[in-house]
Amino acid sequence: MEVNNLSYWEKANFYNTDVLIVGSGIVGLNAAITIKKIAPKLNVTILERGFLPSGASTKNAGFACFGSISELIEQEKIAGTDGLHQLVEKRWKGLQKLRSIVSDQQLALENNGGFELFTTAQLALSEECVSKIGHYNQLLKDITGEVDTFKMAENRLNQFGFHQIDTIIENRLEAQLDPGKMIKALIALAVSLDVLILNNCEVKSFKTEESAVFVETQQGIFKSKKLLCCTNAFASQLMPKLDIKPGRGQVIITKHIDNLQFRGTFHYDKGYYYFRNVGNRVLLGGGRNLDFFTEQTHQFGETPLVQNTLLRLLKEIILPNTSFEIEQKWSGIMAFGAQLSPIIEEVEPNIFCAVRCNGMGIAIGSQTGYDAGEMVLMSI
Numbered sequence: 001m002e003v004n005n006l007s008y009w010e011k012a013n014f015y016n017t018d019v020l021i022v023g024s025g026i027v028g029l030n031a032a033i034t035i036k037k038i039a040p041k042l043n044v045t046i047l048e049r050g051f052l053p054s055g056a057s058t059k060n061a062g063f064a065c066f067g068s069i070s071e072l073i074e075q076e077k078i079a080g081t082d083g084l085h086q087l088v089e090k091r092w093k094g095l096q097k098l099r100s101i102v103s104d105q106q107l108a109l110e111n112n113g114g115f116e117l118f119t120t121a122q123l124a125l126s127e128e129c130v131s132k133i134g135h136y137n138q139l140l141k142d143i144t145g146e147v148d149t150f151k152m153a154e155n156r157l158n159q160f161g162f163h164q165i166d167t168i169i170e171n172r173l174e175a176q177l178d179p180g181k182m183i184k185a186l187i188a189l190a191v192s193l194d195v196l197i198l199n200n201c202e203v204k205s206f207k208t209e210e211s212a213v214f215v216e217t218q219q220g221i222f223k224s225k226k227l228l229c230c231t232n233a234f235a236s237q238l239m240p241k242l243d244i245k246p247g248r249g250q251v252i253i254t255k256h257i258d259n260l261q262f263r264g265t266f267h268y269d270k271g272y273y274y275f276r277n278v279g280n281r282v283l284l285g286g287g288r289n290l291d292f293f294t295e296q297t298h299q300f301g302e303t304p305l306v307q308n309t310l311l312r313l314l315k316e317i318i319l320p321n322t323s324f325e326i327e328q329k330w331s332g333i334m335a336f337g338a339q340l341s342p343i344i345e346e347v348e349p350n351i352f353c354a355v356r357c358n359g360m361g362i363a364i365g366s367q368t369g370y371d372a373g374e375m376v377l378m379s380i
């Protein structure tokens with residue numbers, strides 16, 4: 001698409017680059033930062049279709065987590081024990097990497113611990129999870145450096161004030177952060193390294209000619225030596241052959257609650273529901289499993305089925321004795337696939353992708369971006 005009235009200067013300085021990255025989420029920003037740190041002379045431009053990043057990175061729940069026991073059980077079935085060990089190691093190291101790039105203060109990181117909850121009706125699941133505590137503590141020992149990453153925490157039941165919950169497994173290494181602050185800090189770092197970030201610029205298509213990639217957007221055609229797609233759930237729109245399925249996550253947050261009784265991150269029903277405190281508010285998300293078909297979408301939005309279930313969970317289990325009002329709701333789109341690890345590869349000559357964070361991008365996004373940045377640099 002030709003855009004009218006571009007000057008010679010604009011075309012030369014904004015539309016011509018060495019590396020063009022699509023998507024300014026945690027992966028795209030980390031890839032850009034990596035490239036500029038290693039090769040400061042390269043021109044790196046990020047094209048972002050939203051006014052803000054518009055996928056998952058600023059819409060998520062901010063759990064700095066590496067897997068609850070019920071999630072690990074499911075993931076071990078898919079990846080095997082060694083595969084799971086590698087996955088958890090990636091998440092753990094990924095979180096340390098994020099914290100080495102952006103300070104804990106910038107992330108508003110708080111170590112309040114993570115808790116997996118089971119109701120009285122989930123006896124079989126809770127017994128299975130409790131029986132696996134030893135197995136996962138052993139498996140994760142060399143990763144976390146702790147002998148008891150997971151432990152029973154029945155003593156917290158009264159303190160938290162939940163209804164119908166009779167089993168709690170604690171992971172005191174789990175933390176929480178502010179995803180908005182995280183992305184703001186990553187943008188500031190990228191800009192300080194001279195990365196050009198252009199918003200409201202959706203990539204429609206691309207093609208390679210000789211040794212250049214031509215990228216069509218609604219703002220005109222960009223030319224680059226290399227193209228790196230960090231568009232996560234939306235990657236299949238530009239690269240249909242990739243094994244990526246979108247998964248929408250709906251989220252609600254309450255207004256301030258006086259004397260909120262809990263702090264921390266909470267997992268419920270095999271991780272399909274998650275909630276945490278945000279100061280004195282409660283953020284709750286999930287419910288994709290209520291209707292996988294409808295939630296497998298690139299469209300943001302809410303459905304009565306999920307919203308009503310989230311509200312019921314708040315009223316009946318999380319805040320049974322506390323009145324609350326909902327302040328805001330929103331949704332974000334995650335990327336899933338048959339395999340649990342991200343796709344970081346050269347799709348065709350000079351065209352790369354780093355996508356499919358499987359709902360764990362805070363943990364693996366920085367390392368995924370780093371690996372992608374190195375991969376692109378190796379090809380230059």
Ligand SMILES: Cc1cc2nc3c(=O)[nH]c(=O)nc-3n(C[C@H](O)[C@H](O)[C@H](O)COP(=O)(O)OP(=O)(O)OC[C@H]3O[C@@H](n4cnc5c(N)ncnc54)[C@H](O)[C@@H]3O)c2cc1C
Nearest residue numbers: 023025026027049054055056057060063203249332361362
């Ligand atoms: C509700 C919800 C809760 C979550 N909670 C957690 C959590 O607690 N902990 C955790 O670790 N993970 C969580 N996640 C997952 C995590 O947010 C993601 O894994 C991570 O943000 C993915 O980062 P990304 O950079 O790969 O993708 P994204 O953040 O989605 O970034 C991709 C970017 O590409 C842009 N884009 C797409 N197509 C185009 C195009 N054609 N042209 C230009 N730009 C384009 C999008 O606008 C977007 O900004 C959650 C996700 C959701 C939705």
